[in-house]
Amino acid sequence: MNSSRNLSLAFLIVALLCIPFADLVVYQVEPWDELARIGQGIVQPSFPELSILANSLIITVAFALIAVSGAAFLGLLLALVFHSRIVRVFSASIRAVHELFWGLIFMQIYGLSATTGVLAILVPFTGIFAKMFAEIIEQQSRVPHSALSTKTDRLSQYFYTWLPQSWPQMVSYTRYRFECALRSSTILGFIGLPTLGFYLETAFKQGQYNEAAGLLFSFFILIATIRWWFFTKIISAYVLIPIYLLLAFIALPDSPTVYGSSLVQFLTQDIWPKSLLNGDVTAATAWYQHQLFDVALPALWDTLLLSQLALVLTGLLVLLFYPWASKAFFPTSFSLIRGFSRTTLLVLRSVPEMIFAFVFLLILGPSGIPAVLALALHNAGLISYLLVRHSEQIKYRADVGRGINHYFYEVTPRIYPHFLSLLLYRWEVIIRESAILGILGITTLGFYIDSAFEDIRYDRALFLILISALLNIAVDSFSRRVRGGLSQ
The missing domain is CATH 1.10.3720.10 (MetI-like)
Structure with a gap:
């Protein structure tokens, strides 16, 4: 103490x-006049057109879902070799850069596209998942591992001893990261991507606090109801997630064509x-x-x-x-x-x-x-x-x-x-x-x-x-x- x-x-x-x-x-x-206007907006919220609200929410969820799914998978693979110093340094490096900075970087290559939105979340979250999954594995009992033959390869050890013990904690942590990804996806709207944050920033800048309040309330409802519309006990998550992922890819906005020459120029010249x-x-x-x-x-x-x-x-x-x-x-x-x-x-x-x-x-x-x-x-x-x-x-x-x-x-x-x-x-x-x-x-x-x-x-x-x-x-x-x- x-x-x-x-x-x-x-x-x-x-x-x-x-x-x-x-x-x-x-x-x-x-500041009191501005506070009064914000308070009035909260008390009397209004919502944008249903099509605009629904589209921004869907894109917000789609970016988060695709990014977390990809990052969790890649993090799981990196956790297998997290004992390597190169992997630890790589994971620390990519998670140390904020999603918004990644968004600004990828925007120079892919523009205001779905690719930018997904990669801006996926890259740093991969480093976070790698670290957390490796720490969860380290906390597990070594008894099942000690029962294996010394000739058992590392991949088999991973999938038959460490992963089964760690799985419940990994699933729980992935749920938490999905909530974080929804917040990250929202604030990507502040750099122009068509998520909920884009309309929030616009409403605030224009002083339309009632509409901003409506958008915020929509986001609160989205976060508060995750357990019912995503991690439901009625339908297995193993059934829902593939369906949601398919719908998420369908809902992504169109991305412009990126030519290899522009990517090479950015990395080697700009x-x-x-x-x-x-x-x-x-x-x-x-x-x-x-x-x-x-x-x-x-x-x-x-x-x-x-x-x-x-x-x-x-x-x-x-x-x-x-x-x-x-x-x-x-x-x-x-x-x-x-x-x-x-x-x-x-x-x-x-x-x-x-x-x-x-x-x-x-x-x-x-x-x-x-x-x-x-x-x-x-x-x-x-x-x-x-x-x-x-x-x-x-x-x-x-x-x-x-x-x-x-x-x-x-x-x-x-x-x-x-x-x-x-x-x-x-x-x-x-x-x-x-x-x-x-x-x-x-x-x-x-x-x-x-x-x-x-x-x-x-x-x-x-x-x-x-x-x-x-x-x-x-x-x-x-x-x-x-x-x-x-x-x-």
Whole structure:
């Protein structure tokens, strides 16, 4: 418990030290009028034409379903050889780049097409699945494996010992990733793909908050009903998924023809500085130094500042939110309070950070505050939901206290290590999301990456994306070490 307390104190101190250096100014002088209009839109939502709403929802689901199916299959294969350092580095590299950045990259090759939408999710999710599936396999019993002959090949060992034990956890995790993919598919609309996010962004920019509210409610319903329309107990998922996949491929929008010459040019010419292509090593070195010290490092600093503030605020919000939705504090007689709290957590974890940030930008202006609030609210909703489930699985004494004593001396101390582990796990995600929020105008790495793509400076964009990926890999590695220290 001492290590947990010291770690929490260290993160809090770092966050406090970050405050003077972060851009936390409210630029909107009177946000109340905008808030009132947004509130009125939520109270009186309206929906776009049924054909537009249905088409955007179908494309959103189609991108997510095809991408998750492909990524889960590829991740399963990579998990088989995850002991290889090359595979681990490859998986870490592709998952370190956010889906929106992958979308911007593939858009230069495939345009605003279905290929771009699917690959933008499939590529990073493959790295995530590979890592998680490998970790799930490592947690399984070695007894069945020890019963095999020493001459048994690795593939047979995998399919006859590790996979049968791991399968239930893998299926459960794939369900969770599908929900994440729906959020990713939605925010791809912010770069022009025809998912729900495209119409959301348009409605917000035009001040049509009633229509934006209707679109958000449609997305909430989509997320909340997954267990009924997708993972149903009446019809086997093994029957439904192939049918849904076929329908998803049929529903994909048409993609333009991509010529091999354009792909080759992008990979061999566009993403490299001209000085390097001309063989001028001195000029190329000067170019990279300029990009690193004048662009990347200042943006990296802003990204780290905002992510650290968001991380600590997330932790504080989780400790505030989770008891209201848990049976450990509110038994059956308080089901109304618990039901309202769980609905709130569903909304918080379902709304992508990008949408939260977009709304806060309208209210508060283009500072770091919208990013911090958006990241903290979304991640607090997700971690609180997981902590509620964990707190309800603990067996408590019959004479346990109630109220505030129950919170401070019984439940929270017992779930606190798990809470810190979840927070550290989301740390890398918060870093990734902090970077991409720059697409909305916040001066993180994403701001300069998006600007580079708009200026057709693919060399600068790729360099900054690599910097972002290295940052994520470093934070992920540090987070794993800290989590390992907590478990000892």
